[in-house]
Amino acid sequence: MKKHHLQLGLWAAALLTFSETAFPAEPRPTLKDAYKDQFYVGVAVNRTIAMGAAGTADNVNRNSDQVQKDAQTVLQQFNQVVAENDMKWALIHPQQGADGFDFGPADAFVDFGLRNHMYLVGHTLVWHGQTPIWVFQGTNPPPVREKDDAPNAASKRFRYDGPRASREELLARMREHIHTVVGRYKGKIKVWDVVNEAISDKGSDLLRDSLWMEIIGPDFIAKAFEYAHEADPDAILRYNDYGLENPTKRQKLITLIKSLQAQKVPVMAIGSQTHVSVSGPSFEEMDRALTEMATLGLPIHITEFDVNSARTGQGTTGADISGNSTTTQGGLVENADQRLADQYAALFKAFLKHKDVVKIVTFWGVNDGVSWRAKGKPLLFDSDNAPKPAFDAVIRAATDSK
Numbered sequence: 001m002k003k004h005h006l007q008l009g010l011w012a013a014a015l016l017t018f019s020e021t022a023f024p025a026e027p028r029p030t031l032k033d034a035y036k037d038q039f040y041v042g043v044a045v046n047r048t049i050a051m052g053a054a055g056t057a058d059n060v061n062r063n064s065d066q067v068q069k070d071a072q073t074v075l076q077q078f079n080q081v082v083a084e085n086d087m088k089w090a091l092i093h094p095q096q097g098a099d100g101f102d103f104g105p106a107d108a109f110v111d112f113g114l115r116n117h118m119y120l121v122g123h124t125l126v127w128h129g130q131t132p133i134w135v136f137q138g139t140n141p142p143p144v145r146e147k148d149d150a151p152n153a154a155s156k157r158f159r160y161d162g163p164r165a166s167r168e169e170l171l172a173r174m175r176e177h178i179h180t181v182v183g184r185y186k187g188k189i190k191v192w193d194v195v196n197e198a199i200s201d202k203g204s205d206l207l208r209d210s211l212w213m214e215i216i217g218p219d220f221i222a223k224a225f226e227y228a229h230e231a232d233p234d235a236i237l238r239y240n241d242y243g244l245e246n247p248t249k250r251q252k253l254i255t256l257i258k259s260l261q262a263q264k265v266p267v268m269a270i271g272s273q274t275h276v277s278v279s280g281p282s283f284e285e286m287d288r289a290l291t292e293m294a295t296l297g298l299p300i301h302i303t304e305f306d307v308n309s310a311r312t313g314q315g316t317t318g319a320d321i322s323g324n325s326t327t328t329q330g331g332l333v334e335n336a337d338q339r340l341a342d343q344y345a346a347l348f349k350a351f352l353k354h355k356d357v358v359k360i361v362t363f364w365g366v367n368d369g370v371s372w373r374a375k376g377k378p379l380l381f382d383s384d385n386a387p388k389p390a391f392d393a394v395i396r397a398a399t400d401s402k
């Protein structure tokens with residue numbers, strides 16, 4: 001009996017020694033530590049994380065165990081947060097009138113961020129997407145359209161042909177919305193996406209056709225920035241768009257921002273969504289994109305970073321959200337894990353090269369399980385929050401640069 005005990009003891013001791021060698025006690029580095037001298041490393045959080053409650057929100061369904069682990073990863077790895085949906089007009093201001101706001105989830109997000117000492121970003125004040133139709137409704141007759149004239153054709157979901165608000169009414173609604181939302185979180189939310197995705201993907205059109213454009217005209221952008229600046233003069237005000245890796249779209253961005261700057265509009269940062277894929281952009285293309293955007297003299301924030309690994313999602317630019325689901329079908333590319341790691345390494349190398357202007361890098365979701373492009377497995381953690389090879393590649397990019 002005694003001998004047996006001893007043998008067991010030896011066996012346990014041997015196991016311990018083995019495990020100490022195989023799994024050194026040194027903790028794995030975290031993203032926020034690896035990049036702490038370079039830029040904030042942020043993440044979009046969904047309502048389940050912000051509220052600490054299981055459920056269905058932001059197109060995901062997580063049980064309480066998963067929510068807890070998702071939140072742990074957020075706290076462990078990131079030092080900046082943005083609400084994935086809850087500050088969009090349709091969510092925070094669904095109805096007209098004094099009682100039309102729904103601040104619950106947005107307040108929970110702000111509490112979550114402040115409680116955990118994170119840098120808070122607000123997304124987004126003026127956008128053609130996720131905005132209720134009441135915003136544009138009024139008593140003015142809708143425009144008469146030719147059969148084939150399809151404004152907002154990029155997405156019919158954003159079209160409304162009923163009676164409309166006047167320019168003055170819509171500007172007044174925009175101002176009230178911005179003042180209420182920005183004012184509520186003044187001093188807490190440090191950066192705002194003021195205007196989202198206003199640039200057109202079509203031909204030589206500078207601005208996207210939208211109800212903002214049709215009713216107010218191109219100066220809806222300048223007005224939104226002016227109102228946001230009135231509401232919180234200390235907030236960093238950002239213009240945010242996607243596809244800026246594409247030289248044509250980027251040239252439009254440069255034209256737009258220069259014209260805003262010439263009019264003394266308080267645009268203070270460029271948000272580049274950076275929804276890209278394992279096929280591109282390359283390091284060189286990202287390097288060039290950042291070099292050109294930096295000529296505007298504003299900080300650059302990588303605002304919605306993810307890297308699509310789905311076979312059908314390898315077009316590198318121009319992925320409008322309305323086409324998102326079709327870009328994540330058909331399974332993953334071959335060697336997806338390795339290609340994802342290589343692509344993340346290349347793009348972080350470019351961000352590091354431009355660390356003087358790149359101030360924030362935000363991932364659009366904490367892990368593949370909650371990603372808006374879940375089928376494209378675009379993030380650094382799998383749906384169980386286990387780090388993927390891409391995570392190690394991102395950490396290595398930081399270490400290699402020192």
Ligand code: XIL
Nearest residue numbers: 058059084085123196273304321372
């Ligand atoms: C996405 C969210 O991730 C989804 O949950 C939602 O259903 C649609 O919007 N560009 C943006 C983000 O600026 O707000 C979008 O977020 C992704 C594309």
